[in-house]
Amino acid sequence: MRAAIIIFIFITLCLISGQVLCFSVFGCTGGSLMFKCPYQNDQHKEKRFCRDRSCKMGISTELQRHWVYNGRFALYDDENSRFFTVFIRNLSREDDGEYTCGNNQTWSRDVELKVNSESRCGTSVILDEYVGQTITFHCEYDDKFKSHTKVFYRLNGDPVHVLNSSQSSQSSEEKFILSDSHEDHFTVTIRDISADDGGVYLCGVERDRSDDRPSETSITHITFIKEIQLNVKIFSGQITSVLVQAYSSKSVFITCKFPQEFKGNKKFIQKDPSQKIPVDEQNQWVRHDKVHMYDDSSEGLLKVFISDLTAADEGTYRCGVNIAGDDLFTEVKLTVNQVDHFNASSKASAVIGESVKLTCDFPEKHDETFKHICRENEKKICENISSSEQKRFEFSVSTAGVFTVIISDVSERDAGVYWCGAETRDTHLTSVSLTNQHQLTVTMPPAVGREGDSSEIKCPYNAKHSKEVKHLCKGKCFTEDAQNIIRSDEADAKKPKISVKDEPELNLFTVTLSDLRAEDAGIYWCAVKDAFNLPTELMIVMKDAVTHEASVGGSVSISCKFIRNHTRLQRSFCRGDQPNICVRDGVRVSSNRRTNGRFSVTDETSAGVFTVNINDLTEEDSGKYWCAEESSGSFIFTEVHLHVIRGSFVIVVVSVGLILLAVCLVLLLLKIKYNCKHGIISSSDRREGGDHDMAQEEIQDSDPASTPLDSTVQLPTVPSDGLLYAAVSFQKHEESGVNCSVSKEEIHSDYASVKHSIMPN
Numbered sequence: 001m002r003a004a005i006i007i008f009i010f011i012t013l014c015l016i017s018g019q020v021l022c023f024s025v026f027g028c029t030g031g032s033l034m035f036k037c038p039y040q041n042d043q044h045k046e047k048r049f050c051r052d053r054s055c056k057m058g059i060s061t062e063l064q065r066h067w068v069y070n071g072r073f074a075l076y077d078d079e080n081s082r083f084f085t086v087f088i089r090n091l092s093r094e095d096d097g098e099y100t101c102g103n104n105q106t107w108s109r110d111v112e113l114k115v116n117s118e119s120r121c122g123t124s125v126i127l128d129e130y131v132g133q134t135i136t137f138h139c140e141y142d143d144k145f146k147s148h149t150k151v152f153y154r155l156n157g158d159p160v161h162v163l164n165s166s167q168s169s170q171s172s173e174e175k176f177i178l179s180d181s182h183e184d185h186f187t188v189t190i191r192d193i194s195a196d197d198g199g200v201y202l203c204g205v206e207r208d209r210s211d212d213r214p215s216e217t218s219i220t221h222i223t224f225i226k227e228i229q230l231n232v233k234i235f236s237g238q239i240t241s242v243l244v245q246a247y248s249s250k251s252v253f254i255t256c257k258f259p260q261e262f263k264g265n266k267k268f269i270q271k272d273p274s275q276k277i278p279v280d281e282q283n284q285w286v287r288h289d290k291v292h293m294y295d296d297s298s299e300g301l302l303k304v305f306i307s308d309l310t311a312a313d314e315g316t317y318r319c320g321v322n323i324a325g326d327d328l329f330t331e332v333k334l335t336v337n338q339v340d341h342f343n344a345s346s347k348a349s350a351v352i353g354e355s356v357k358l359t360c361d362f363p364e365k366h367d368e369t370f371k372h373i374c375r376e377n378e379k380k381i382c383e384n385i386s387s388s389e390q391k392r393f394e395f396s397v398s399t400a401g402v403f404t405v406i407i408s409d410v411s412e413r414d415a416g417v418y419w420c421g422a423e424t425r426d427t428h429l430t431s432v433s434l435t436n437q438h439q440l441t442v443t444m445p446p447a448v449g450r451e452g453d454s455s456e457i458k459c460p461y462n463a464k465h466s467k468e469v470k471h472l473c474k475g476k477c478f479t480e481d482a483q484n485i486i487r488s489d490e491a492d493a494k495k496p497k498i499s500v501k502d503e504p505e506l507n508l509f510t511v512t513l514s515d516l517r518a519e520d521a522g523i524y525w526c527a528v529k530d531a532f533n534l535p536t537e538l539m540i541v542m543k544d545a546v547t548h549e550a551s552v553g554g555s556v557s558i559s560c561k562f563i564r565n566h567t568r569l570q571r572s573f574c575r576g577d578q579p580n581i582c583v584r585d586g587v588r589v590s591s592n593r594r595t596n597g598r599f600s601v602t603d604e605t606s607a608g609v610f611t612v613n614i615n616d617l618t619e620e621d622s623g624k625y626w627c628a629e630e631s632s633g634s635f636i637f638t639e640v641h642l643h644v645i646r647g648s649f650v651i652v653v654v655s656v657g658l659i660l661l662a663v664c665l666v667l668l669l670l671k672i673k674y675n676c677k678h679g680i681i682s683s684s685d686r687r688e689g690g691d692h693d694m695a696q697e698e699i700q701d702s703d704p705a706s707t708p709l710d711s712t713v714q715l716p717t718v719p720s721d722g723l724l725y726a727a728v729s730f731q732k733h734e735e736s737g738v739n740c741s742v743s744k745e746e747i748h749s750d751y752a753s754v755k756h757s758i759m760p761n
Contacts, residue, residue, distance in 0.1 A: 022110035024209060025221045027091045029115065030122030032202055034153075035221030036083040037101035037109055045103045047077050047084045055100065091115070091122075118142060120184075124227040129261050130323060131232060133193050138185045139203030139226045147213045149206040150186045151222055152178055156199050190230075192324065198232040241331035244424075244431040245363075246309050248338045251419060251434040253374065253382060254304040256319035256330050258428075263300030269293055270318040270329075285381055292381050305381045309336045319429070330428050345437035350410040351445050352460070358405045359398075360420035360436045370423040371395050371403045372432045375416050382419045382434060412460060412534055415442040444526075444536035446580040446635075449516045451543040457536055459509040459526030466504040468528045472511045476535075477527035485524065486511055516540055518563045522634040537633060539580055545639040546627075552646050555615045560627030562608045563636045570630045573601060573612045579626045579637040588612075617644045 027033030037049070050058030061068040061075045061084075068075045077084040086101060096115035102108030120140045129135050139150070180186040190197060203226040208218040239258075246252040258267075269291060270276040277288045279295040279302065286293050290313070294303040302319055314336045320329025342361040350356035362371065373393060374382040385393060394406045407414060419434035449455030457472065469489050475482040486495060488502040488509055499512045513520060521540040527533045542563065550556040562569065572590035576582030587593070589601040589612060598615045614621065625640040 022112070023219060024112040024114055026114050026116070026207070027088070027223050028118060028121035028225070029091050029093060030124070031091055032087065032089045032204075032224035032227065033091060033221065034085060034087045034204075034224070035111075036085055036219075037111070038083040038219075039102070047075060047101075047103060049073065049075060049086045049099065049101045051097070051099060121223070121225045123225070124229070126229040126231065128231045128233060128259075129193055130259070130328075131193060131195055133261060133324065134189065134191045135193065135261070136187060136189045137228065138187055140185045141205055141225055143184060144211050145205045145207075146182050146184075149214075150178065150180055151204045151206060152176065152188050153202040153204065153222075153224075154199060155202060193230075193232055195232050198230050201228040201230060202226070203228070237327060237329065239328060239330045239428050240426060241333065242426045242429045242431070243333045243335070244433070245335050245337065246306075246433045247342065247435060248309055248311070248336055250309055250342075250421075251305065251307040251382060252309065252334070253432040253434060254306075254319065254332060255430040256302045256304070256332075256428065257430075258300045258302070258321050258328065260300050262321045262323060262328065263297050266322045267293070267295045267302040268318075268320050268322065268327075269302070269304055270320065271315050285377075285379055287379070292379070307380065311336055311338060332429065332431075342435040345439065347439045347441070349441045349443060350407070350414065351443055352410055352412060353445065354410055355406055355408045356410055356440065358407070358418060358420065358436075358438045358440070360403050360405065361401055362403060362422035362435060363401070363433075370425065371397070371405075371420070372423040373405050373418055373420040374432070374434070375418050380417075382417075410442060412442055412532075413462075415440055442534070444534060446537040446539050448539045448541060448578070448580055449513070449520070450541045451516055451518065453516055454512055454514040455516060455538060457511045457513070457524055457526075457538065459511070459534060459536070461507055461509060461526070461528055461532060461534075463507050465528040465532060466507060470502060470509040471525075471527040472500075472509075473525045473527065474522055475525065476533055477525045478530050478533075482525070513538070518542065518636050521636050523632075537580075537635070539635040539637060541579060541637045541639060545641060547641045547643070549643045549645065550617050552617055552619055552644055554617055555613060556617060556642065558612045558614070558625070558627070558640055558642070559604075559609045560612065560629075560638055560640075562610070563629060563638075564631060565608070568631060571601065571603070571610045572628045572630070573599070573625065574628065575623055575625050577624060579628065579635070579639075582626050583628050583630075583635065614642075619644050619646075 025033060025035045037047075039047075046060050046062045048055055048058055048060040059068065059070040059073045059075055061077055064077050064079050066076070072089045074087040074089075075084055076087070084101075088095065093115050096113055099111040099113055100108050101111055120142050123140075125137075127135065127137070139152070141148075141150070175191050177189040177191070178186060179189075186203070188201075188203070202224045204222040204224040206214055206220050207223055208214040208220045214220045244252060244254060256267075258265075267279045268276055269279075277291065277293070279286050279293045282295045282297045284294065286295075290306055290308060292305040292307075294305075295301075296303065302321070304319060306313060314334055317332040317334060318327070318329040319332055320327045343359075346359075348356055348358060358373070360371070360373070362369075373395075374384055376382050392408050394408065395403060396406075397403045403420075405420060418438045418440060420436050420438070421432050421434040423430060423432045444458065444460075447455050447457050459470065459472065461470065469487055471477045471487050472485040473482040474485055477484075486498050486500050488500055490500065497514045499514075501510045501512075502508075503510070509526060518540055521538055523535050523537055525533050525535050546558065548556050548558055558573075560571065560573065570591045572583060572587045574582040574586045574588055576586045588599045589596050591601075591603075594601050600613045601610055602613070603610045610627075612627070622642055622644045625642060627638040627640060629636050
């Protein structure tokens with residue numbers, strides 16, 4: 001489409017003796033202009049249209065009833081009408097100026113071409129259409145021209161074809177139909193297009209020297225506001241042929257694409273000449289046996305879904321559109337493999353707000369093709385995921401022939417049946433062989449409440465249910481086994497332990513359960529009529545916790561009491577800060593897995609307990625554990641605290657030993673001091689210490705002032721034993737003259753005997 005600026009050419013009439021000697025016309029840049037130059041009694045003379053009176057630049061003709069062209073300019077002389085027509089295409093600002101029309105011999109007229117800008121003018125479009133089609137398009141104009149006559153011209157080798165929209169008696173059987181909105185556009189319809197209808201068409205408005213509606217006596221011209229290039233194509237019937245491979249008992253999704261000009265035409269699917277299945281409705285699924293069809297008129301697509309494939313479904317199909325009694329189609333050669341290696345249907349569960357991963361198979365030869373997932377609707381038809389949701393679906397190929405789809409930020413609308421497979425694309429057809437089925441269940445995050453306390457169960461719902469009554473049931477609502485807990489329109493006074501709050505602005509329905517008991521554990525369902533049912537789980541933690549203490553390297557036995565007396569109870573033991581996360585991700589042992597490394601479990605049914613044993617304890621085993629019992633999705637927990645500490649025997653022995661050592665050292669020192677005071681020193685001690693005593697006496701005699709009055713004790717550290725050794729030295733008192741010393745070797749021998757007695761090997 002070519003946008004342009006409107007140029008107006010104003011008309012100034014010059015009248016002398018009844019003759020029109022000058023006038024003005026206006027058009028628009030990028031658009032076209034047509035006006036008439038009148039004459040009298042010189043029909044067979046040459047007619048001219050020139051830039052000025054010299055006519056050095058212009059166009060002329062002596063032909064009658066035949067168009068003559070010179071670039072953007074054209075003339076047509078009709079001797080019976082006493083005027084000739086001037087036509088100018090693709091106007092520009094450079095065209096503004098003075099012109100002359102006449103024969104340049106006996107008469108002439110001055111024409112002023114004035115250029116100004118205006119909206120809704122000078123546009124150009126190209127339309128590619130097919131033979132037999134009926135098309136409709138709009139010609140826009142400014143509001144000030146709503147009362148003017150609208151015209152539609154065809155430009156070719158013959159005179160310009162004129163259709164006048166002021167004629168209201170046009171029949172719907174005519175080939176060209178004009179309809180004026182009298183607001184801002186008029187509509188042109190061309191029926192049953194043929195190859196001869198191709199060419200250039202012009203939309204215009206009739207004008208005179210002002211913006212007012214021309215009178216019957218006005219000398220008018222036409223300003224063209226739009227140019228349409230119509231190309232008419234002849235279709236060949238078959239567009240293309242595509243091979244589609246599918247699998248027995250699976251499904252296939254096929255999308256056929258047609259030219260946009262046929263998006264409103266009726267579509268069909270045909271397996272053989274005797275079985276042509278038309279799609280009678282647009283923009284909704286239409287079923288014929290196992291074949292579901294959807295005519296998407298906005299996109300010009302025909303969607304075909306065939307489920308539960310068998311060998312009888314093999315064959316050549318035509319996916320087509322009706323065109324003027326003929327067909328335009330894509331040939332689909334469908335093969336159904338009877339044996340496949342793909343996994344059977346599976347079930348998956350996801351928690352609202354979290355993520356879930358679905359695993360899908362595909363033929364390895366389609367490794368480079370697009371991977372696809374779709375969700376079944378209420379009619380069991382697998383439709384594409386909407387573009388607004390696709391950003392939550394992340395695809396990745398894990399191994400050859402296997403890809404995964406991770407759905408993030410799961411919500412209640414994600415529940416349902418999914419199919420996945422490999423997608424193949426052609427210019428006019430897309431096909432997906434669906435190979436894996438997944439049943440996805442969506443639940444609310446579990447609610448955890450402690451015995452005697454309260455807990456909230458939150459139920460989100462769709463905005464369309466905001467004014468409906470909401471239900472909370474234990475068991476699936478509207479079934480025989482369901483126990484109604486409360487409704488959104490029930491007064492809290494009727495059930496003092498249960499309160500309800502509905503917040504339509506948040507699309508949230510909340511139920512608070514107080515004074516919880518073990519029997520409150522179970523699966524609850526949030527429901528609106530029978531159109532919406534969402535499960536959530538209430539887990540109960542018993543009030544009394546259990547604490548165990550054990551030593552590193554030892555073992556511990558933890559007894560978990562049965563809260564319920566059911567024969568089908570499933571028991572488990574796990575570690576974690578939260579019980580709901582614990583049972584999901586961290587089960588160590590259970591009724592189905594009785595041993596797991598250092599952990600084991602035994603049942604004592606008669607005592608009403610099951611016992612968990614943990615061997616070879618380490619300090620890292622300290623933490624919070626949970627005894628869990630489950631029956632039909634109903635969990636009850638007992639909290640367990642385990643403290644693992646270092647062995648107490650070693651600590652006691654070391655502590656006692658150190659105390660005894662300290663006592664022995666004190667006694668030894670007192671004994672030595674007593675002996676020295678009374679001069680009781682053995683002959684061996686004297687011999688061994690003689691030299692030392694003599695040296696000591698010499699030092700004392702030489703420096704009496706250096707002799708201390710009191711005894712001193714020095715305790716140097718001996719790293720080899722990790723304890724302290726003592727070196728004791730008693731200096732003589734002046735009044736007694738006794739000099740007594742004890743070597744550290746003697747004390748070391750005494751310490752060794754003490755150490756040996758309190759620290760046996």
